[in-house]
């Protein structure tokens with residue numbers, strides 16, 4: 001698990017270190033350490049860089065974009081270190097005041113500092129031949145602003161950022177951001193106004209929540225944390241890693257049988273949407289519960305039994321419930337009954353798709369301690385409206401973490417807000433982030449597979465709890481399920497070609513067992529973070 005903190009939390013922790021560095025008579029110690037990490041990252045980009053510019057220049061050239069704060073100081077020191085190692089560097093200063101000692105260090109290594117701030121307002125960066133030359137560098141360091149940005153970005157910097165982003169996307173410059181991409185983003189990942197998109201970000205001291213939460217996380221690219229030995233407290237946001245997911249899957253032993261491994265009860269599929277019953281069932285089966293009980297119309301049951309003959313279509317004891325996939329008016333009552341039973345019995349309950357309509361009445365009767373709502377952005381907006389917090393879909397898409405938190409609080413249940421990155425929010429405002437999956441996964445029925453998979457995992461979790469076995473963290477288990485589903489989507493798409501290829505929901509369901517099996521072999525703490 002990678003904890004992610006607000007900028008204020010990191011700045012507070014950093015301040016103690018900065019005071020210590022001042023007391024030692026070396027005020028820039030942390031800054032130089034940060035700059036060395038940035039220089040290393042730039043060298044890593046240079047190592048695999050093939051010149052892509054029409055000028056055909058091949059020597060390593062880097063342009064540092066420098067703002068008026070310590071973020072700019074980091075960039076200047078990074079440029080000085082790179083220049084010392086033979087990399088040709090130019091600094092483009094966007095503020096009349098830049099960090100003096102860092103500027104001196106850069107100039108001593110032959111880094112030219114170009115005064116972009118001296119251009120008149122409205123005069124484009126491209127009007128200066130020196131700036132055109134500097135910005136033609138294939139690699140940029142973004143030291144315009146980091147954690148010190150206050151409020152929305154003011155003019156003239158806002159216009160300069162728009163210009164720079166235009167040049168970057170036109171020329172394909174590869175940006176290494178220092179601490180965070182230059183943008184006005186909230187700690188919850190919402191972005192207002194212009195931004196400079198990075199391919200990589202080297203963040204100082206600790207992971208920041210804005211680098212973990214979409215849409216801001218998408219502007220940060222691959223994030224590396226440069227440790228500064230900060231003393232951080234607990235965080236409300238965390239990113240799940242593969243090794244976490246691996247540790248949460250329980251491998252059955254000789255003492256296990258079908259009841260010890262959990263029974264998942266599904267109300268899924270209908271005359272109107274028969275396929276959802278099959279997809280949810282195959283999803284559940286992929287999680288390895290001991291048994292699946294399916295309550296569905298005969299047409300759906302026949303379809304499911306042809307593919308999964310072990311499924312039981314009679315009622316009986318269950319350890320987790322799923323309602324919603326493929327629900328229509330005919331199956332609504334069965335869904336309502338299962339949801340009410342699970343909620344009142346303390347069983348894990350997954351509520352997906354059409355079943356989300358049941359949430360207002362469930363909330364009023366008691367929604368259950370282990371209930372997970374699994375809306376996509378449109379369903380989340382509709383549910384927020386039904387709970388009295390009318391919110392357009394676009395706002396949910398632009399502020400997914402905030403929306404998920406509000407919904408979890410209003411509903412009194414966990415909310416898994418699905419999207420390219422899926423976020424699990426708890427009613428007490430914590431968020432678990434799962435890595436971005438393959439965009440090929442966004443097909444009809446993929447959510448049915450996920451809902452079934454989560455119900456299968458939850459049934460095993462509850463069975464363990466009933467037997468008094470050490471309980472696994474329920475939130476982390478649900479997030480692990482989301483990660484495994486995303487990996488299955490990526491594996492299915494990846495089998496089509498190097499850039500992936502079209503898949504159906506059935507392909508995701510079929511990929512779940514081998515992906516889960518592969519994950520079990522991941523050593524504790526041994527895997528790289530995926531997709532962040």
Ligand SMILES: NC(=O)C1=CN([C@@H]2O[C@H](COP(=O)(O)OP(=O)(O)OC[C@H]3O[C@@H](n4cnc5c(N)ncnc54)[C@H](OP(=O)(O)O)[C@@H]3O)[C@@H](O)[C@H]2O)[C@@H](O)CC1
Pocket residue numbers: 014018030031032034035067068069070071072074095144145146147148149150151152153154155157178179180204
């Ligand atoms: N402390 C340390 O030892 C360490 C700190 N570290 C580094 O320092 C960074 C924090 O540095 P910081 O606090 O100086 O702020 P920073 O991100 O450079 O931004 C300030 C600049 O932004 C500008 N600006 C602000 N708001 C604005 C707005 N709305 N619209 C427009 N402009 C606005 C502001 O302009 P001004 O308001 O002064 O005119 C100023 O020019 C941190 O992210 C990390 O990289 C690391 O080296 C580790 C050690």
Ligand SMILES: Nc1ncnc2c1ncn2[C@@H]1O[C@H](COP(=O)(O)OP(=O)(O)O)[C@@H](O)[C@H]1O
Pocket residue numbers: 353376418419420421422436437438439440441442443444445446447448449450485
């Ligand atoms: N761009 C994307 N990248 C990765 N995964 C995606 C993307 N878009 C959607 N998904 C995933 O696909 C699934 C779609 O679920 P959902 O919208 O409920 O579909 P359905 O209701 O048709 O089953 C979710 O797990 C979601 O996270």
